[in-house]
Amino acid sequence: MSTPALAIEGLHKSFGKLEVLRGIDLELADHEVVCLIGASGSGKSTLLRCINLLEPIEEGRIALHGEEITVRGIDVDRVRRGIGIVFQAFNLFPHMSVLENVTLGPRKALGLGKRQAEARATDLLARFGLADKRDEYPDRLSGGQQQRVAIVRALAMQPELLLLDEVTSALDPELVAEVLEVIRELAVEGMTMLIATHEMSFARDVAHRVCFLDEGVILEQGSPAQIFGAPSEPRTQQFLQRIVAAGRL
């Protein structure tokens, strides 16, 4: 078997006394799309932030294409250049135009020239229907447009892995579809993605594998058909029932 794109072993993470992740094991193959589902506070966001080294971990190891990135003294900036992350609240830079948002990483972290970075950004923006927004400032865009720009910003780094942290949770319902459409496209193109989401029908649609996170562990994982159709764990069943009752599936 080839080296997995991402391999996590025995990952533990606490905030003070609160242990948020209690032993996570997870592997992603290249071009695989894995959705993380689970209640708020189950540790989905924390897991993604740990993978991007935005949070230090207590125990366990994370490897990216075979290279352990949780070793002491690793160049975190180099690691992060290879991992894109998109946040729930977009986190665009409000003092920069769309183009500047997208070119900042390639220019400063990858060392690309201005013209090269702008060409790359312009291509990506055009691909995701944002060509006419390149000189706008984030405050002037809708939530859906802002989140698409945030995705483009991550893609401009040409990451080997893309992490998506509940990217539609802060959006008005009518704006969710345009963002999900972008992610669906990326999945088709073969982007390796780990997606924390509350959009169950989207997860069922786009994921190769679904992981149910509960109280800091992956309680159950399998194909979307298996998790949504015939979950074996009672807690997974309960969670999905609540989702159905809320009309989200």
Added chain:
Amino acid sequence: MLISVASTLVFFGVLAFLVTRAPGWDRFKAYFFDWTLYRESFPEIAEAFLINVRIFLVAEAIILVTALGLAVLRSLTGPVFFPVRALAVVYADFFRGVPTILVILMLGVGMPALQLEGVPDSEIFWATVSLVLVYTAYVSEVYRAGIESVHPSQDAAARSLGLTRLQALRYVVLPQAVRRVIPPLLNDFIGLQKDTALVSVLGVVEVLNQAGINEAADFNGTHYLVAATLFVALTIPLARFTDWLVARDRRRRQAGGVAT
């Protein structure tokens, strides 16, 4: 509109009436409002004011940089930087605590008295250094408030792109922090402008001393009025410029309101 005009007229009318009816008004008027003297005195005092302007401009340019440096040092996280942070805190506490006039007196009298080789003995030099030391402490607090007002998620977003700590600060955090603190920065710089008058304690013939010398010659306070006018004349354009900066930034980011 009509109401505000009417109320303004009434308010200032009553005020003028009361003031001019004061028993000492005629003496007051003769002492402060001698227009012939004002015109005569203006060029001389304005020339002395150039010393204040020079001190102000040099000090401001330096403070903008040193204060930012101090604020950045204070915002460094991690145990390694504890000594740096501690030093920055002590510095800010000390120079905000000691009255500016004392710092000017101590450095302005003390340093030239040392007669050290290579150490400047100009009072203006040491007065400028004193103002830089004091105002760096104040202004760094303003910057720090700005840095802390930028949400940590902005830094996280920058770092997640692989930017270094310094790059994230330089390109993402500081530009937002500085924009937010432009009005309070101006506040401190107006204070600095006015505090250049404190240099007078060292005997430098700047605007305040010049006005004082003139006043002593003919016992007329109009010379002080000239000095006051000069300070205000410098402050007002600066205030309007800041308003314009802030407004321009807002316009650029939000022109046309929120589009959907």
